[in-house]
Amino acid sequence: QVQLQESGPGLVKPSQTLSLTCTVSGGSISSGGYYWSWIRQHPGKGLEWIGYIYYSGSTYYNPSLKSRVTISVDTSKNQFSLKLSSVTAADTAVYYCARVEVRGVIAIDYWGQGTLVTVSS
Amino acid sequence: DIQMTQSPSSLSASVGDRVTITCRASQSISSYLNWYQQKPGKAPKLLIYAASSLQSGVPSRFSGSGSGTDFTLTISSLQPEDFATYYCQQSYSTLGLFGPGTKVDIK
Numbered sequence A: 001q002v003q004l005q006e007s008g009p010g011l012v013k014p015s016q017t018l019s020l021t022c023t024v025s026g027g028s029i030s031s032g033g034y035y036w037s038w039i040r041q042h043p044g045k046g047l048e049w050i051g052y053i054y055y056s057g058s059t060y061y062n063p064s065l066k067s068r069v070t071i072s073v074d075t076s077k078n079q080f081s082l083k084l085s086s087v088t089a090a091d092t093a094v095y096y097c098a099r100v101e102v103r104g105v106i107a108i109d110y111w112g113q114g115t116l117v118t119v120s121s
Numbered sequence B: 001d002i003q004m005t006q007s008p009s010s011l012s013a014s015v016g017d018r019v020t021i022t023c024r025a026s027q028s029i030s031s032y033l034n035w036y037q038q039k040p041g042k043a044p045k046l047l048i049y050a051a052s053s054l055q056s057g058v059p060s061r062f063s064g065s066g067s068g069t070d071f072t073l074t075i076s077s078l079q080p081e082d083f084a085t086y087y088c089q090q091s092y093s094t095l096g097l098f099g100p101g102t103k104v105d106i107k
Helices: none
Strands: A003-007 A018-025 A034-041 A047-053 A059-061 A069-074 A079-084 A093-101 A107-111 A115-119 B004-007 B010-013 B019-025 B033-038 B045-049 B062-067 B070-075 B084-090 B102-106
Touching (some): A018 A093, A034 A069, A047 A069, A047 A079, A047 A093, A059 A069, A107 B033, B004 B084, B010 B019, B019 B084, B019 B102, B045 B062
Antiparallel strands (some): A003 A018, A034 A093, A047 A059, A093 A107, A093 A115, B019 B070, B033 B045, B084 B102
């Protein structure tokens, strides 16, 4: 059973960089066939893609966040990470890491539990 | 961008009711449509992929249909554990957008 777990600070100051890591267990990031993704949900709102990375390192970012986002992967640790720079209160949200199945169907089949990140001084 | 809409935005129903939620895409997405269920404080859960395929472990009272631009999620007999918010998501294009959600609560 694949499991994903987000980790990182729950409080970030405005203008600083939000950094989160997702640790994958029960499966290898290097196995291919999946995009490793970050999705966020503002309080009481819907779901917003941040971007994803393939195990090879190729990435795709939401154009609305692209200038501030970096997603990276560490296959040796079976982890992938998110950095979001120059944060404001509008970046306060629950951040989910997730696996997107892309072999045949394209769907988010596994999610982390989510972690609330609050941007405040 | 392909925009997704859902209707209704919320509904109240009773245990045992048949519930139907509609999702519409701004252009044809073939059958590249997924449905997720989210309960408060929890991550979304995949219910239906490719418009009509039931994800492993999901009860058979959930079903999906449609293609092109119009899709439906049906719960044949609503159970207490089904009160949640339901999101559609198109997977036709990269970073396919989610619909705004439909909240199903107890009448």
